[in-house]
Amino acid sequence: MFITRLLPLCGMALSAVVGASLTTNVAANPVENLYVESIPVADQQATARSEAATIGMAPVLVRVSGSSTVLLNSDIQRAINKASRYLSKFSYQKMPLQADSTAEGEEQLPYSLELQFRKPAILNLLRASNEPIWAEDRPATLMWLVVDDLIGRRLPFDDDETGLRQIVEASAARRGLPLVWPVYDLQEQATLSLDSLWAADSKAIELASQRYDAIGTLLGRLLGTSDGKWRVAWEYSFNGTSTYWDSECERLDDCVAGPIDAVAELLSSRYALISTDQGNTAKVKVVGISSFEDYGSLLFYFEELIAVSDVALDSINGDVFEFTLGLTADREKLEELISLNKRLLAVPKIEGSDEATSDNSLVYQWR
Numbered sequence: 001m002f003i004t005r006l007l008p009l010c011g012m013a014l015s016a017v018v019g020a021s022l023t024t025n026v027a028a029n030p031v032e033n034l035y036v037e038s039i040p041v042a043d044q045q046a047t048a049r050s051e052a053a054t055i056g057m058a059p060v061l062v063r064v065s066g067s068s069t070v071l072l073n074s075d076i077q078r079a080i081n082k083a084s085r086y087l088s089k090f091s092y093q094k095m096p097l098q099a100d101s102t103a104e105g106e107e108q109l110p111y112s113l114e115l116q117f118r119k120p121a122i123l124n125l126l127r128a129s130n131e132p133i134w135a136e137d138r139p140a141t142l143m144w145l146v147v148d149d150l151i152g153r154r155l156p157f158d159d160d161e162t163g164l165r166q167i168v169e170a171s172a173a174r175r176g177l178p179l180v181w182p183v184y185d186l187q188e189q190a191t192l193s194l195d196s197l198w199a200a201d202s203k204a205i206e207l208a209s210q211r212y213d214a215i216g217t218l219l220g221r222l223l224g225t226s227d228g229k230w231r232v233a234w235e236y237s238f239n240g241t242s243t244y245w246d247s248e249c250e251r252l253d254d255c256v257a258g259p260i261d262a263v264a265e266l267l268s269s270r271y272a273l274i275s276t277d278q279g280n281t282a283k284v285k286v287v288g289i290s291s292f293e294d295y296g297s298l299l300f301y302f303e304e305l306i307a308v309s310d311v312a313l314d315s316i317n318g319d320v321f322e323f324t325l326g327l328t329a330d331r332e333k334l335e336e337l338i339s340l341n342k343r344l345l346a347v348p349k350i351e352g353s354d355e356a357t358s359d360n361s362l363v364y365q366w367r
Contacts, residue, residue: 028137028140028178029178030137030138031063031136031138031176031178034063034119034176035064035122036114036116036117037060037114037115038112039113040095040109041092041109041111041113042109044092048113050083052115053086053087053090054083056117057083057086058071059174060122061080061125063175063176064126065126065133065272066132066265066271067131067269067272068261070129070131070132073129075125075129076125076131079125079129085121086117086121087115087116087117089116090116092111092113093114095109127275130274132268132273133272133274133275134268134273135305135337137337137341138177138271139216139267139340140178140179140180140212140215141178141214142179142218143168143179143182143218144197144205144217145168145219145222146194146197146198146219146220147160148198149162150224153194154194155184155194162252164222164256167252167253167256168260171256174260175260176264177260180213180214182208182209187211188208192205192208197219198221200219200221200233200235205219206237215238215267216263217237218235218259218263219234219236219237220233220234220259221233221234222252229248229250230248230249230255231247232246232248232249232255233245234246234247234259236259236262236266239270243266245258271336271340273307275309275329280327280328281324281327282327282331282334283325283359283360283361283362284322284363285320285321286298286321286322286323286344286364286366287319287347287364287365287366288319288366288367289320289321295321297343298321299311301343301344305337306337307329309326309328310325311323311325312324312325322361331362334362344365344367347363
C-alpha cells in the first residue's frame with residue numbers, strides 16, 4: 001500500500017499558473033495500454049470470456065514485468081488460471097470478415113474481446129510473487145530498418161508494401177517497448193546514405209542517431225530472396241556494447257519477434273525492479289514548487305515511481321519542499337528511475353560546500 005504523509009500547506013506561497021503547459025522533454029516514454037489485451041472469441045458467453053482472460057493475462061504480465069520468465073513462476077501460473085478475478089472491464093467488437101481469413105484453413109472468429117486488467121491487482125501479484133516490475137516510463141529505442149529486395153534498397157515507411165513498419169510496431173507494442181523512428185530527411189541522408197546503413201557503418205549511424213532521444217539503437221537489414229524468403233541481420237547497440245542476430249524466415253513477423261523480445265528482456269533486466277522491504281529511505285529536496293498544481297503533480301509523480309512506497313513531506317521553505325521517501329529498492333535505483341523522466345532535473349551540489357558535506361539529500365529542480 002502506498003502511503004503519503006503531508007504537512008499543512010496553509011503557509012505555502014502560491015502563484016496562479018494560467019495556461020501553463022505541463023509537457024516536458026522526457027528521456028522516457030510513458031507506455032500506454034500495458035494492461036489491455038484483445039483476444040478473438042467465438043461468442044459473448046461467460047465461458048469464452050473466461051478462457052480469453054486466461055489467454056490474455058499472460059502477455060499483460062510479460063509486458064508489465066518486462067520478462068517472459070515471469071510465466072514460469074508457479075504463483076503466477078495459479079493466478080492466470082483465475083484471470084477473470086483480475087479484470088476491471090471488458091468489451092466486444094464485431095470483426096469484419098477478411099477475404100483471406102480461411103486461406104490457411106483457420107476459421108475467423110466473429111468477435112474481438114478487449115480485456116482491461118486491474119493495474120493494482122497485477123502489480124500486487126508481481127510483488128507478492130517476487131517478480132520484477134518495469135515502470136510505465138520506459139526508455140525508447142531508435143529503430144533503423146533498411147530493406148533490399150526486388151523493388152530496391154530503401155527505408156520502409158508507413159506505405160511500404162511489405163508492411164514491415166507496422167509489423168515492428170505491433171511486436172514492440174506486444175512487449176511494451178517504445179520505439180523512435182528516424183525521419184530520414186535531407187540532413188540525415190547527407191550523414192547516412194542507404195549504402196552506409198546497409199553496410200552497418202557504425203560511425204555514420206551513430207552520428208545520424210545523435211538527434212534522437214533514445215537509450216539504444218536497433219538496426220535491421222532485411223534481404224528479400226528470389227524464393228520469397230528473408231535473410232535478416234540485426235544489431236542492437238546499447239551502453240557501449242552491441243548484440244547481433246542473424247536469421248532466415250518466410251514471414252516478416254517471425255523475423256521481427258525475436259530481436260524485439262531480446263531488446264525488451266535486456267532493457268527490463270536493467271530498469272525493472274523487484275520490490276524489497278529493507279526499510280531504505282532517501283531524503284529529497286525539490287526546488288521550484290510554486291503552486292498547488294505543482295505540488296499535486298509532484299505527489300502523483302512520486303506515487304508512480306515503482307521504487308517509492310511512502311512519501312512524507314518534512315518541511316517547506318519558500319519554493320523548496322523536503323521529503324523523506326520510503327523505498328522498495330536502493331537509492332541508486334531511485335536516482336536512475338528519476339533520470340528517465342525529466343520532470344525532476346538533478347541539481348549538483350557544490351563540492352566542498354557545507355551543504356555537500358553535511359546534507360545527503362538528493363536535490364532536484366521541478367520542471
